[in-house]
Amino acid sequence: MTVTEKRPVLVATEADDITADMVISELNRRDVPVVRFNPADVGGDLTVSARFGTCPAPVVGQVRTPSRTADLTRVRSVYWRRPEWPSFANLSPDDSRFAAAQVRYGLGGTLYALDGPLWVNHPLRIAAADYKPVQLALAQQLGFTIPPTLVTNNPTEAREFIRMQGDAIFKTLRWTPYTRDGVPVTGWADPVTPDEIDDSVRVTPHLFQARVDKAADLRVLIVGRHTFSVRIDSELLDWRKDYSALTYTVEHLPDWVDKALHAYLDRLELVSGSFDLAVDRAGDYWWLELNPNGQWGWLETETGFPMSAAFADLLMQGDS
Amino acid sequence: MTTSVVLPTLTRPWGAGRLAPYPTATRRPHATVTIDPTTQLGVFRDRTGQVVEMGKHGTSSGTETSTTTNSDSRNDQGHDQDSSQD
Numbered sequence: 001m002t003v004t005e006k007r008p009v010l011v012a013t014e015a016d017d018i019t020a021d022m023v024i025s026e027l028n029r030r031d032v033p034v035v036r037f038n039p040a041d042v043g044g045d046l047t048v049s050a051r052f053g054t055c056p057a058p059v060v061g062q063v064r065t066p067s068r069t070a071d072l073t074r075v076r077s078v079y080w081r082r083p084e085w086p087s088f089a090n091l092s093p094d095d096s097r098f099a100a101a102q103v104r105y106g107l108g109g110t111l112y113a114l115d116g117p118l119w120v121n122h123p124l125r126i127a128a129a130d131y132k133p134v135q136l137a138l139a140q141q142l143g144f145t146i147p148p149t150l151v152t153n154n155p156t157e158a159r160e161f162i163r164m165q166g167d168a169i170f171k172t173l174r175w176t177p178y179t180r181d182g183v184p185v186t187g188w189a190d191p192v193t194p195d196e197i198d199d200s201v202r203v204t205p206h207l208f209q210a211r212v213d214k215a216a217d218l219r220v221l222i223v224g225r226h227t228f229s230v231r232i233d234s235e236l237l238d239w240r241k242d243y244s245a246l247t248y249t250v251e252h253l254p255d256w257v258d259k260a261l262h263a264y265l266d267r268l269e270l271v272s273g274s275f276d277l278a279v280d281r282a283g284d285y286w287w288l289e290l291n292p293n294g295q296w297g298w299l300e301t302e303t304g305f306p307m308s309a310a311f312a313d314l315l316m317q318g319d320s
Numbered sequence: 321m322t323t324s325v326v327l328p329t330l331t332r333p334w335g336a337g338r339l340a341p342y343p344t345a346t347r348r349p350h351a352t353v354t355i356d357p358t359t360q361l362g363v364f365r366d367r368t369g370q371v372v373e374m375g376k377h378g379t380s381s382g383t384e385t386s387t388t389t390n391s392d393s394r395n396d397q398g399h400d401q402d403s404s405q406d
Binding site for chain 1: 331332333334335336337338339340341342343350353354355357358359360361362364374
């Protein structure tokens with residue numbers, strides 16, 4: 001064992017994260033030390049101390065949890081899985097805004113200052129990639145076919161676009177936590193008709209898209225140089241609506257599609273991402289969207305693809 | 321197009337009305353989660369403090385779409401990427 005092999009992987013995620021557990025188990029199997037933390041634990045179970053300008057290394061210090069200490073100069077890689085930022089909901093609005101920002105810019109900022117580790121993925125790159133208009137434009141640039149899409153807060157244009165497409169759907173531009181009468185709700189790809197459009201479209205931009213006459217969906221997970229491509233067959237417009245109605249098979253992507261998806265992540269400086277594509281009845285591919293931090297744990301269980309091992313290999317390899 | 325429109329500033333955006341519940345609200349068996357100091361894995365316990373085996377197969381589709389903490393959509397655009405402070 002060289003010293004390099006003992007450098008830790010930081011795993012930033014909440015405690016309840018079975019998918020992270022799958023990757024950590026693989027890292028344990030590889031005898032790679034893991035320091036798991038959740039930013040929301042700051043103050044109690046999480047301490048950060050970083051010094052700047054005190055020695056030749058630009059950043060020195062530690063992140064400490066109740067069980068582990070990570071030396072910031074020795075971090076091999078960072079797995080940014082599903083971290084929670086603290087909300088300080090018990091403080092006044094001003095104090096909670098202040099406190100939350102200090103954590104983001106103090107703890108987050110210290111981690112962003114490290115120039116050594118490999119990030120899977122860097123949160124600032126994830127944030128930059130999370131704009132659907134940016135994603136659609138880049139997909140077309142890289143040679144993909146995308147469904148005609150309109151982003152507008154003009155009800156007249158929205159109505160006209162939906163009428164022209166014949167079959168159209170509405171998608172949210174951004175997910176936010178939302179409960180209605182105590183029940184959590186979320187956006188689904190659902191058909192929309194012109195007569196459903198009213199003046200409240202004017203309040204914010206909305207995304208309308210032609211509905212692809214698809215034969216199946218594809219979920220393509222890229223982890224480093226690996227591509228895991230899964231065909232999802234169902235009768236559903238949005239396959240997330242009923243997982244029990246789905247069948248999964250391994251899909252062999254054409255070489256150009258595989259290369260273009262890797263190029264897509266390279267352009268956004270991401271090392272991993274989950275793409276949603278559709279195959280139409282003619283067998284042509286339609287690019288739908290990228291989830292830079294997408295869920296994949298259940299797909300490993302369904303397909304047997306060694307996804308968590310691929311994440312562990314990538315994190316182990318780190319910046320070397 | 322010179323039609324003047326009074327902006328309905330207190331109106332909820334049209335899209336908010338399109339949001340709908342998660343269809344598969346799977347109840348997960350644990351009450352608390354802690355981190356094992358040695359393995360750094362989550363340790364799930366029920367209300368009586370008994371360890372519940374979640375394991376790899378806990379990532380069944382139902383788990384991933386449960387309404388509260390594990391929805392696929394939330395992961396896909398998680399709170400960690402919240403840009404509200406930028």
